[in-house]
Amino acid sequence: MHALFGDVLVAALAYVGTMVDNYFAFAAQLVVTPASRRRRVAWAQVFGVIALVGIATAVGSALSAVPLRLVGVLALAPFALAVHAWRRRDEPTREQYRRGATTTFLATLALGGDNVAVWIPLLRATGALGALAMLATFAVLEFAFVTSARGIASRPGIVAWGARYSSRLEPVVYGALGVLILFECHTL
16 A cells, blocks of 8 residues: 555656646646637647657556666656756746647647656556556646646736746756656666
8 A cells, every 4th residue: 555655656746747847838828828719728738648648658568678777777867857957947938829729739749758758767667556546646637737727827927937937946856856766766
């Protein structure tokens, strides 16, 4: 039971850690999206994350022949993302333009490289029951992600503040996720 709780906790940390930048980008997208189209754009976000989870699960399964300690080397990806985020932490946020559901889906996939890089080794590090617990946690958190982003879309000031300051949090979050991968894969 403790292992299952640990899997849920790891999944929550991995989801929140990789989605903090996407959250404010998605909320900013909703700010400029007409209210009548927000539901469609929200579903596009959900389907994009489902695709990312599918990719991470498939690649994690394909790595089953690779010893788990070697999979831990994938922690280099979050460490590289931490360095990249550190270098661009003071860059101004880009202006958000209106786009439709298809573009939102494709943007979710394009911005999801960090998600996949973190989720692959973590899904690989757990057994089938743990992976199901992680996937269920991702589903619950994605629901909360979309619901709360839709809620704050009516508050552009909060969205702008989050978009401006979340980039300062990213280097720490990515570094912590890299360490988490090293521990979960028993590389350390």
